[in-house]
Amino acid sequence: MNRIPVQHLPDEVSAVRAWIHQKAIELGFSDCGFISVHHPIFAEQTAALKAWLDKGLHGTLDFMHDNHELRANPHKLVDGAKTIISVRMDYLTSTPKRRSIEDNERPNHAIIARYARGRDYHKTLRQKLKQLAKAIEQELPNWQHLNIGADKPFIFRPFSDSAPIFERSLAEKAGLGWTGKHTLLINRQGGSFFNLGELFISLDLAEPNKSTLTKAHCGSCTACIDVCPTKAIIEPHVLDAGACISYLTIEHKGSIDVKYRKAIGNRIFGCDDCQLICPWNRYAKLAVVPDYAPRHGLDDITLLDVWQWDEATFLNNTEGSPLRRTGYLNLLRNTAIALGNSQPNDKSKLVLSLQNRLGISEMLDEHIIWAINELNHEQ
Numbered sequence: 001m002n003r004i005p006v007q008h009l010p011d012e013v014s015a016v017r018a019w020i021h022q023k024a025i026e027l028g029f030s031d032c033g034f035i036s037v038h039h040p041i042f043a044e045q046t047a048a049l050k051a052w053l054d055k056g057l058h059g060t061l062d063f064m065h066d067n068h069e070l071r072a073n074p075h076k077l078v079d080g081a082k083t084i085i086s087v088r089m090d091y092l093t094s095t096p097k098r099r100s101i102e103d104n105e106r107p108n109h110a111i112i113a114r115y116a117r118g119r120d121y122h123k124t125l126r127q128k129l130k131q132l133a134k135a136i137e138q139e140l141p142n143w144q145h146l147n148i149g150a151d152k153p154f155i156f157r158p159f160s161d162s163a164p165i166f167e168r169s170l171a172e173k174a175g176l177g178w179t180g181k182h183t184l185l186i187n188r189q190g191g192s193f194f195n196l197g198e199l200f201i202s203l204d205l206a207e208p209n210k211s212t213l214t215k216a217h218c219g220s221c222t223a224c225i226d227v228c229p230t231k232a233i234i235e236p237h238v239l240d241a242g243a244c245i246s247y248l249t250i251e252h253k254g255s256i257d258v259k260y261r262k263a264i265g266n267r268i269f270g271c272d273d274c275q276l277i278c279p280w281n282r283y284a285k286l287a288v289v290p291d292y293a294p295r296h297g298l299d300d301i302t303l304l305d306v307w308q309w310d311e312a313t314f315l316n317n318t319e320g321s322p323l324r325r326t327g328y329l330n331l332l333r334n335t336a337i338a339l340g341n342s343q344p345n346d347k348s349k350l351v352l353s354l355q356n357r358l359g360i361s362e363m364l365d366e367h368i369i370w371a372i373n374e375l376n377h378e379q
């Protein structure tokens with residue numbers, strides 16, 4: 001086969017990356033970057049994860065103990081993969097007020113984290129990544145002359161929070177942003193309200209000699225650390241997951257420690273506070289895909305409405321939504337806590353409504369009784 005002289009390769013390979021970038025934008029992604037499956041970050045991050053686990057900062061996220069070998073060697077996840085295309089997708093559907101947490105101003109309304117009000121992002125990102133892979137596959141005949149493996153069978157696999165992959169740190173190394181002190185990735189032009197995903201491909205497209213690392217721009221700011229209701233960011237870049245409201249309301253099964261219940265306020269699924277306060281989110285963009293649009297009024301729903309859902313309504317209103325993850329009982333548990341923190345117009349009616357749900361489970365009863373006590377002590 002006739003090969004293009006070596007000195008022409010870098011520009012042509014950059015053009016391939018630019019083509020993929022453009023296609024990713026057309027599909028609704030906000031950015032993408034390229035990183036080798038053999039990048040040293042995976043071994044480094046595995047060591048950091050082990051240290052984090054040794055400190056017991058993972059709550060009951062026991063799955064974080066699994067698959068260290070795969071985390072350190074992502075090429076073992078997809079046989080034949082050479083490059084990871086890291087993507088981000090903006091998810092806001094309305095612009096929050098800058099540097100303020102207005103959600104708390106409506107104590108009788110439920111707060112559901114903004115990423116979770118519409119269709120489950122895992123599905124959206126994986127579907128869009130598959131479309132990106134198919135578009136790449138169609139272009140392969142045009143790239144046969146480049147030394148990137150376009151002449152071999154094309155292998156690909158999409159992921160989004162669906163495998164033991166260090167998504168945040170690989171996105172950082174792929175040039176998508178820097179890690180804020182709250183541990184989330186921030187993009188200078190787009191803030192942090194986005195989801196991450198990866199397309200593993202067999203093409204050789206990583207940029208081995210180019211540092212794509214984005215400089216950190218937190219400076220002396222500590223707004224996210226200061227605002228966190230449960231003080232879960234124990235030092236810059238280190239999260240005590242077990243104390244994070246996102247963990248407590250989504251991942252944690254069973255009783256929630258009383259010491260966190262007041263701080264949870266009216267958040268019944270996830271928490272956005274450390275992002276809402278972040279000055280970089282003045283650059284956050286709205287979602288371009290319709291998938292994140294709130295369903296069943298989840299951006300404007302009262303606590304009492306959620307409390308009155310029976311299991312069939314829960315199943316109906318959470319179909320294809322991230323809310324399914326927490327399960328019916330745990331969502332009632334979270335709502336009981338939030339009702340205990342609410343400021344009802346008619347307290348005795350609310351107490352009655354809470355009492356009506358006694359007897360479903362011991363765990364829920366304990367939260368209901370806590371909520372009733374809180375309401376009765378609140379004058």
Ligand code: B12
Binds near residue numbers: 050160169182251274
């Ligand atoms: C487990 C998990 C959680 C846990 C723990 C979060 C955490 N920070 O570890 C809980 C349930 C609490 C959680 C909550 C949320 N999550 Co989450 N979560 C994950 C998941 C599955 C794994 C993250 C992980 O590996 N954590 C383990 C720790 C050890 O990793 P780490 O944060 O990278 O920590 C290291 C750094 O701090 C580093 N470090 C230490 N010192 C320093 C210093 C510097 C300078 C630097 C750069 C790094 C550094 O060392 C640490 C130890 O390894 C990822 C998806 C994935 N597969 O990656 C999504 C993910 C991180 N979550 C996401 C989201 C959206 C959220 C929430 C915003 C949801 C919500 N609104 O409620 C909250 C935010 C809470 C927060 N402040 O982080 C997005 C983040 C997108 C983004 N912009 O970064 C991800 C990528 C999912 C996705 N595909 O979109 N999450």
Ligand code: SF4
Binds near residue numbers: 182228232246273274
């Ligand atoms: S998501 Fe909420 S509880 Fe978790 S670290 Fe951010 S502000 Fe704190």
Ligand code: SF4
Binds near residue numbers: 180217221279
């Ligand atoms: S609030 Fe401040 S410290 Fe926290 S991530 Fe944003 S810029 Fe960094």
